[in-house]
Amino acid sequence: MDNLESKVLEIIAQQKRVPVENVTVNSSFDELGMDSLDAVNVLFELEGAFDINISDEKARQIKSVREMVEGVRALVAEKKPA
């Protein structure tokens, strides 16, 4: 697990107020009890933590923690000059 992944898991854990050990890339949002308001809070924290902009369209496509980690990774990579 790299830093980016652990940071994403930590943000989700903080939002759901659960121990970070309980959140893995294999967790589903349902298992974590994430509702739509939790989701916008997590997206807000991710945007701040990684200085990225997650569009509503992209956000809607994210269905799992794994997709969230990969989505953030892609946006962070886009930011870096080639």
Added chain:
Amino acid sequence: MSRRVVITGLGMISGLGLNVEENWAALREGRSAIGPITSVDTSNLKFKNGAEVRGFHPDTYFPAGAADQLDRFAQFAVVAAREAASSAALPITTAVADRAAVITGSCVGGQTTEDIGFVGIYREGSSRVHPLTIPKTMANAGASHISMEMGIRGPVFTVSTACSSANHAIGQAFWLVRNGVIDVAITGGSEAPFSMGLLKAWEAMRVISPETCRPFSKDRKGMILGEGAAMLVIESLEHAEARGANILGEIVGFGMSSDASHITKPSPEGAALAMKNALRDANISPEQVGYINAHGTGTPVNDPTESAAIRNVFGDKVAVSSTKSMHGHALGAAGALEAVATIMALQHGLLPPTANFTELDPECQLDVVANQARRQEVEYAVSNSFAFGGLNAVLAFRKG
């Protein structure tokens, strides 16, 4: 004492027009007011569209300098109230004034004024804000200005329950007249939500459509903000008959409920309970209702929830439309704009459509009046408002 409560005057200003006639012309044609937002620079916003009031020049409605005393939301309230009082041909005599009420809804009040003041403090290094910031910002400013202008001296107050504000307000006015506390009320709602600070807050909620508003449509992408005001003159049937007033319709029931579950996610049980309460209050059965003006925000979450609630109470035969597809979601004014749309629909036997509709969502199995108004005589109609915070308010109307 339980009296019949009739509607004798209507006023409306929205993105669709500056008076009831212009608004109804657009509603019946299925013409949407949604377009690029011009009052706020949207270059730093994820959404670009809204349903703004266009061609509104405050100085043509208020004496020189007077418009500056009112925030935009209060200007709208006064303009709609004047039209309603004028269409009701209601002289506010001393006897009427003491037994008349002004009850309005507003979600965010004069936040445009507040925003301007705070930009000055935080960004431009100003050490002070305009002295009228407080009286312009307060949510009851619209109601107070109507009261002052018309000399109405009975109960005057403003209800703020987010997107249900206007329905809660109209419901209170209805019950006060029905119970004989007052004889006449001017009631409705007003809102002017287009300021950078508030638009940013809505952006963060991720519920605003990047394109248009398509309630109940499979490809809907969210809500679109609107602004404006609508006001109704309501009075007891005896009072209206005694002065020979033209009766436009009747309010027959009001129902409220709270989801008591989640601050933003609506519950079908709460919505259904408010609809049932409105029917019980009206003493009518679901089968008697021919049209529902839905809350219909066009968000992915609202529409299936509301559809389930409607099916639970009414089955799937009742005609449903969301006029928010045309005038946008005017928050604390929404229920008032939709009350006017509903009363006009009953009066004309013409149900305004859900504009921008492309394809029915299987999760929203309803008889949606899509894109074109439907010619249908209806005796009873219901208008739904459901707010963040889980607060539901439903009005039932009867053809005049």
